[in-house]
Amino acid sequence: xxxxxxxxxxxxxxxxxVPATMRAVxxxxxxxxxxxxxxxxxxxxxxxxxxxxxxxxxxxxxYRLAGDVWSMAAxxxxxxxxxxxxxxxxxxxxxxxxxxxxxxxxxxxxGRYYFTFRAQNPGRTTMTxxxxxxxxxxxxxxxGPDQIKRQFTVxxxxxxxx
Numbered sequence: 001x002x003x004x005x006x007x008x009x010x011x012x013x014x015x016x017x018v019p020a021t022m023r024a025v026x027x028x029x030x031x032x033x034x035x036x037x038x039x040x041x042x043x044x045x046x047x048x049x050x051x052x053x054x055x056x057x058x059x060x061x062x063y064r065l066a067g068d069v070w071s072m073a074a075x076x077x078x079x080x081x082x083x084x085x086x087x088x089x090x091x092x093x094x095x096x097x098x099x100x101x102x103x104x105x106x107x108x109x110x111g112r113y114y115f116t117f118r119a120q121n122p123g124r125t126t127m128t129x130x131x132x133x134x135x136x137x138x139x140x141x142x143x144g145p146d147q148i149k150r151q152f153t154v155x156x157x158x159x160x161x162x
Contacts, residue, residue, distance in 0.1 A: 035086050037114050041152070049155045050119040055085065057117070058152060060129055062089065063110040070113040073128040073149070081123040082154050085116040119156040127152050 038055025041048050050056050062068040076084070091111040115129055130149040 035088050035114065035116055037116055040114070045150050045152060047153050047155065049157060050082075051158060052119050052121060052156055054119045055116065056119065057114045058127070058129060058150070060113050060115075060150060061110060062113050064089065065110075068110075068131055070115075070129050071132050072115060073130045073132075077117070077127040077154065078123065078125040080121055081119070081125040081156050082117040082127070083120050085118045087113065087115045089113050117154075119154075122156050122158060124153060124155050127154060 035057075036055060037057040037059075039050065040057045040059050042059045048056065048058075060070050062070055072084075072087070089111055090113075113129070115127070117127075128149060128151045
């Protein structure tokens with residue numbers, strides 16, 4: 001009889017552990033991203049100084065459920081100074097996501113956009129990221145203009161600190 005209870009207990013533990021493990025793997029995959037982001041800059045605007053050849057990213061928070069889809073605004077940065085290496089959206093994860101209130105990252109925890117570049121030759125260029133539909137509509141949005149548009153000046157210099 002003891003052996004039967006041990007077997008039942010073992011089956012219950014396995015039945016609980018397998019879904020928990022699968023959930024952890026899913027969360028990790030959805031919150032990690034596929035790109036190497038290099039040095040990540042999170043400020044809302046300003047100066048970025050990098051060395052030639054350095055991989056770097058501009059990170060902006062987003063709430064996609066509300067339509068916060070960031071993109072690069074025209075004009076694009078000078079590719080001779082900073083060449084685009086990709087961009088991606090990476091989900092956040094918080095306690096709301098544990099209880100399956102929608103798909104992971106879409107329930108209010110939001111996520112982050114990364115715009116990744118490889119510094120090329122010494123020089124200076126400007127890049128602007130924005131939420132296009134809000135920016136094009138104009139007007140005031142909650143949180144002010146830094147919530148819909150961010151501008152960065154990128155200096156590629158051999159003398160950059162690192």
